[in-house]
Amino acid sequence: MSDSANTKRATAAAESRFAANPLRNAQDRRLPRIAGPSGLVIFGVTGDLSRKKLMPAVYDLANRGLLPPGFSLVGFARRDWEHEDFAEVVHDSVKQYSRTPFREEVWRQLAEGMRFVPGVFDDDNAFVTLRSTVEQLDKERGTSGNFAFYLSVPPKFFPTVVRQLKKHGLSDGPGDSWRRAVIEKPFGHNLRTAQELNQIVHEVFPPNEVFRIDHYLGKETVQNILALRFANTMFEPIWNRSYVDHVQITMAEDIGIGGRAGYYDGIGSARDVIQNHLLQLLALTAMEEPSSFDADALVTEKLKVLNAVRLPDDLGRHTVRGQYAAGWQGGERVVGYLEEEGIDPASVTDTYAAIKLEVDNRRWAGVPFYLRTGKRLGRRVTEIAVVFQRAPYSPFDATETQELGHNALVIRVQPDEGITVRFGSKVPGTQMEIRDVTMDFAYGESFTESSPEAYERLLLDVLLGDANLFPRHQEVERSWEILDPIEEYWASHGKPAPYASGTWGPTEADEMLARDGRSWRRP
Amino acid sequence: MNIDLTDTTSARINAALVQGRRAVGAAVGMVLTLVIVTDEGNHYDALKAASEASKEHPSRILVVIRRPGRSPRQRASARLDAEVRVGGDIGNGETVLLRLHGELAEHAYSVVLPLLLPDAPVVVWWPADAPAHPARDLLGTLAQRRITDAAAEEDPISALGSRAEVYEPGDTDxxxxxxxxxxxxxxxxxxxxxxxxxxxxxxxxxxxxxxxxxxxxxxxxxxxxxxxxxxxxxxxxxxxxxxxxxxxxxxxxxxxxxxxxxxxxxxxxxxxxxxxxxxxxxxxxxxxxxxxxxxxxxxxxxxxxxxxxxxxxxxxxxGRRSRPAPGxxxxxxxxxx
Missing domain, CATH: 3.30.360 (Dihydrodipicolinate Reductase; domain 2)
Structure with a gap:
């Protein structure tokens, strides 16, 4: 997040504490936000996400001194492990994946607070053990009853786990302590299932204690969209329909579905990516300035712009889905989606989706937002391209500006985070010839080494109770409302267009933009 | 890429920086100029630390090494030698080692001023032997931020004490x-x-x-x-x-x-x-x-x-007391x- 955003928020958060804490002062900006006494319970702690992202993030936070002394980590999984075995697993994953150097004293401090509870989710005994573990940690480590429950498990287990937490009195802490639930996507697979899921979780945890992880929002570059737009003066005046021709938001992956056949088939790329990541990026790109950077003000603005999103009338002409076919990708022969292991050869699941959306408000009326995502595309890239209109009048004649395209501002979300500005410049020489050049702000190159992983930021925010970077249930439900008609249309009309792996998607997608007199950027 | 310049001027160093950047193809958005004022004995450690820090804050690092000389003849002469480093494993940004011989050692300001990045903030860091009044020091006046290190002085406590006397906004230790x-x-x-x-x-x-x-x-x-x-x-x-x-x-x-x-x-x-x-x-x-x-x-x-x-x-x-431990x-x- 931008400095100013951080400061504002830190100031707001800190002011309420000043009365009680003489050592805090709004002017003292070196002091980082450290979470209060607390612990983290991870369900499904043996999973990939937990080993590759969560455990290293916990360690990196500890290493940066942002975790409270006495912080405790409890793992819950179906393994016959002792606490030491668990600590060993965490140790290995931290050594392998952590971003910051390994330091023995930090590890010692963390390892003292590691506990493991073996069991399955419907096993009452396991939850009794979990409860006594939590209570014991309060006594031994001073976690003061504050615990976050991270559900790193498939969504079908959510109901069981949250109900077990409720049943065993784990969802309500003693006194004024807090209990929070952290859940990962998918948040349902359409509006109805999303509402059901929200209902189940909200029965046990109040809405403001439920944190939905969209790791994209934890990325520095995504937070930087707000800084770019609202901390500067030079972009906002042209950030509207008078100057912007259209916006392209792309998330491309070069990999196939890998081992996720069971999860992916029947879900598809639109549900997997557009519903959450791309619509969130759209909201951040298109929203009005929030009155402050607290969670409520942000969700208000994001919801407002999501509510203004309108689908095109003719979904057949303005949406495209595709499925990757066998081909060569980056010098490697790869199989098509239908030949992937575990996939029904008649599957109509989309691995590519492109849709056109309009935002009906004064700022954006008539400016299309093109969203696309896909697997096995040219390369791995996520970016937001704001493409500007051509100059209304050019004193140069057509041959001189032949090579001049539209001006564009591209926010590169990953990899190689940064911002590119594209504009015309005279080619050196005696003739007047104008060609596109780019100006680069290499955020990635300059800052990645020290910029925290998305999960670090998000875990810390959960412990601090700061909901800025988490989509609220209203946003999730509204996003499904946007996507559901498209999915329904697709279900009853035709099937995905095949595209060769390693290309930028089916030709239908190019035709979709060509109909509007535009073309996709090659990211 | 390293470019060595002997008996040179700031203008030639600037030209070398442009040349180096072109050759390496590096175009990193540098956010500040860090001026390190030091001597031959301390510059290696200081530069190493600054290069590491430049991974987080890509910067142009100017290392001012004063060599006033011992003999009257050395002191009377004046020469500027520079070593320009761009790209490679020195972290992000650019580094220029400036060796100020003889009389020039007293006029570092004139060498540094043309080499500052346009518009970007300037930080001056004295790893040791900071001036008595950092904000009034000629190099110090160029900077938004003046970093000293009392712990590196001969008498750390009195150094800190005297810094408290002359504190001005932008000083830090x-x-x-x-x-x-x-x-x-x-x-x-x-x-x-x-x-x-x-x-x-x-x-x-x-x-x-x-x-x-x-x-x-x-x-x-x-x-x-x-x-x-x-x-x-x-x-x-x-x-x-x-x-x-x-x-x-x-x-x-x-x-x-x-x-x-x-x-x-x-x-x-x-x-x-x-x-x-x-x-x-x-x-x-x-x-x-x-x-x-x-x-x-x-x-x-x-x-x-x-x-x-x-x-x-x-x-x-x-409170308990133990033996004073001079370190x-x-x-x-x-x-x-």
């Missing part, structure tokens, strides 16, 4: 930077409900300027008597905040792992290792506006810091605290 982890743990301890604090005690090495600053900061923020206890260290070793129910105590006997004790709660470990100079510089470069918390601590320390050390007695009664190696440049 690594002795203060070293306190950040301590201060954040203490502040977060008081984020929780706690009984009223009635007294405080800071224990640390005899010649540790950070300890002195901690005393001033606590006294300022808590408005209670703060006593100073001398220990073997290393560096700052403990802070105790007295309350009616017992002490809130942060104790770090070994310079790495500390214990936080709060009345009515179990003791908790917290890693508080002594950070490297690169980490300290990276923290300093994160914010370039005047540090008001430091200003307040320095203002309160005016007339107190050096004076208390001179008396070599705790400010207030109470000459503490003065070594880049020594972590």
């Amino acid at each position: 690594l002795a203060w930077t070293r306190l950040t982890p301590w201060r954040s743990v203490l502040a977060s301890a008081l984020d929780q409900k706690h009984p009223e604090i009635t007294s405080a005690e800071v224990a640390g090495e005899e010649c540790n300027p950070s300890t002195e600053l901690m005393v001033q900061w606590l006294a300022e923020r808590l408005s209670v008597p703060v006593s100073r206890v001398r220990t073997e260290g290393p560096g700052l070793s403990a802070v105790r905040l007295g309350t009616a129910e017992g002490a809130i105590c942060l104790d770090r006997p070994d310079g790495a792992l500390a214990t936080l004790a709060v009345p009515g709660q179990p003791d908790r470990h917290v890693a508080l290792n002594r950070r490297s100079t690169a980490e300290l510089i990276a923290e300093e470069l994160r914010r370039l506006d005047p540090d008001e918390a430091y200003a307040v601590a320095m203002r309160r320390g005016r007339g107190r810091i050096g004076a208390e050390a001179a008396r070599a007695e705790p400010v207030a009664a109470g 000459p190696e503490e003065g070594a440049p880049g020594a972590p605290s």
